[in-house]
């Protein structure tokens with residue numbers, strides 16, 4: 251009996267190794283994966299995940315395969331190959347991966363971030379259209395962002411007064427500022443004092459959802475984890491958080507539905523969604539893409555994609571200023587010379603502030619907030635860097651590797667805003683290899699909103715305050731936590747109000 255069991259086990263193992271190896275042979279080369287975990291541990295354990303990706307690029311070439319758990323993913327780390335593929339043959343790379351965790355948590359590949367095919371095309375077009383109608387990329391949005399930036403500055407000033415100059419953690423201020431901008435777009439109201447508790451609750455749930463490390467394991471290893479006791483508990487926790495978030499979003503939809511007037515112009519994204527549903531129904535067309543589940547997924551995507559990324563970039567921004575007081579001084583000098591008087595800075599000032607603009611580019615490059623870009627999936631057979639890749643394979647344009655590529659950014663680890671200035675020191679240099687919003691047809695949908703937020707919030711806060719860490723106090727670390735986004739640990743800094751030296 252024992253012999254039969256051993257023979258069975260060995261045969262099953264040999265078969266598994268054989269089929270695994272034949273799968274590997276059909277893909278570009280790459281580091282040898284561990285069973286179930288793939289190469290994920292090497293990435294998680296690396297001192298710097300992006301360095302590891304670059305190191306593999308040197309060993310295996312600019313197109314290689316790594317295994318994220320049991321899933322192979324082709325990584326492209328070379329800028330020119332990305333242009334040849336994700337841009338020139340863009341449609342072929344617009345798929346998204348499908349897996350058990352997405353099915354369980356989101357009810358399938360819904361929303362925008364995770365959907366593909368016709369649903370994605372239609373929802374992305376509709377959402378961009380609505381964002382434009384609400385002024386994204388135009389003056390109306392600028393006004394809204396400035397309202398939030400000013401409210402944040404008032405909040406910091408009040409805390410400075412009440413705490414008599416004690417150290418401040420800027421993150422909660424940034425959270426409310428950026429959260430209010432996105433919530434006003436989605437549901438028509440900002441998080442003022444009355445709504446602050448609601449914001450904190452929603453934010454906590456979203457942080458728990460994104461921060462759950464066991465979720466990463468569940469996501470990578472898939473359905474097997476649902477049967478392992480320790481992960482079963484983690485699954486229950488994550489599913490509970492997801493239910494809570496969808497519950498909050500559903501409540502907002504119901505509130506909107508109860509006040510919806512089909513003859514009125516929509517004033518936020520939720521009303522625009524309801525109106526589209528209504529119009530389709532009136533014309534007798536399918537409303538399938540406008541279900542409540544789809545709307546909850548879209549709203550969650552805009553919340554997560556629009557909030558976490560922008561706040562994380564701003565957290566890095568002020569951290570870099572603490573580490574580089576010479577950069578902060580030069581920005582202050584530029585603001586004093588160009589703006590002079592004590593007034594709000596708007597987008598119209600941007601062309602006159604080249605050093606500040608170059609600094610924001612360098613912050614985005616060094617912060618490199620997406621250590622692993624969102625995975626795409628091939629929708630047809632393609633050739634990438636000389637390798638034949640079948641339809642349905644997960645493929646990643648690894649923008650973080652390009653940002654640290656010495657070929658494009660010499661001394662890439664050095665924080666140096668002047669790399670984004672022409673030799674005259676007064677003209678901003680356009681550097682195509684800086685692409686924090688990715689490239690191709692799945693490029694970030696909120697890019698113009700994010701660019702406006704980054705500029706207006708950063709520059710208006712720096713205009714008003716000087717940030718520093720006094721001698722003798724520990725300088726917060728520049729080491730990022732390698733996760734869905736790479737974020738610095740929370741830190742405090744000393745903030746003082748400044749007067750304009752025109």
Ligand code: HEM
Nearest residue numbers: 362363555556559560563624686687688692694695696700
């Ligand atoms: C600094 C801020 C931001 C950065 C660095 C950023 C970066 C990115 C990146 C790298 C992607 C993935 C592209 C790919 O799949 O190749 C993405 C996707 C996306 N972003 Fe952003 N993003 C930012 C802010 C925003 C904001 C403010 C919004 C919305 C209001 C937003 C909405 C989205 C959406 C909906 C997608 C999915 C697009 C699709 O799959 O078609 N992002 N973003």
